């Protein structure tokens with residue numbers, strides 16, 4: 001990550017800063033795609049109300065609640081489950097880039113490993129009992145860590161649009177937790193850049209469609 005890392009204590013010492021906490025929930029899995037491609041790990045992200053991909057979580061007012069308590073409150077609303085997230089799960093804190101307006105925002109990132117059954121419970125609750133379902137959260141998604149024959153999978157996923165530093169948090173976690181070989185991740189990201197360029201061509205074609213309609217209306 002480009003901007004400087006802070007410890008949890010340094011982040012909390014910042015007077016006048018706002019704090020946002022997000023978490024990567026993940027598990028191991030033995031399941032296989034099409035019965036032959038190992039899925040290896042399930043990592044949960046979400047499609048947000050603004051059309052961007054991100055991790056579950058949100059703003060925490062640390063003058064009123066501990067960071068982890070605020071994160072658990074957000075998770076209850078977004079996922080419909082009670083999870084226990086502790087200081088030990090705190091992986092990273094940084095100043096958010098692109099937010100020059102005062103007060104400054106510090107984004108805290110937590111990582112929590114669950115059992116596969118717990119991940120499935122989270123997925124079910126997030127689409128049934130969670131208060132934010134269909135509103136702030138449009139749906140949970142799993143991150144594909146494999147590469148398909150045509151080069152899709154992780155590379156296509158990474159070429160989508162992400163909120164803030166969520167893509168970097170994902171890539172950083174994959175490397176730090178050894179969930180994927182650096183070489184495979186490097187290849188996927190290089191392919192993502194190509195996919196991204198092709199996406200721009202595709203968008204131009206879609207834009208041309210609307211322009212033709214506008215001219216005839």
Ligand code: IMP
Pocket residue numbers: 020022053054055056057058059096105107163164165166169
């Ligand atoms: P929100 O309430 O989840 O939108 O989070 C509050 C702020 O944190 C957002 O305005 C973003 O700047 C940032 N943010 C949201 N999601 C993520 C994430 O997954 N990773 C890093 N920052 C995020």
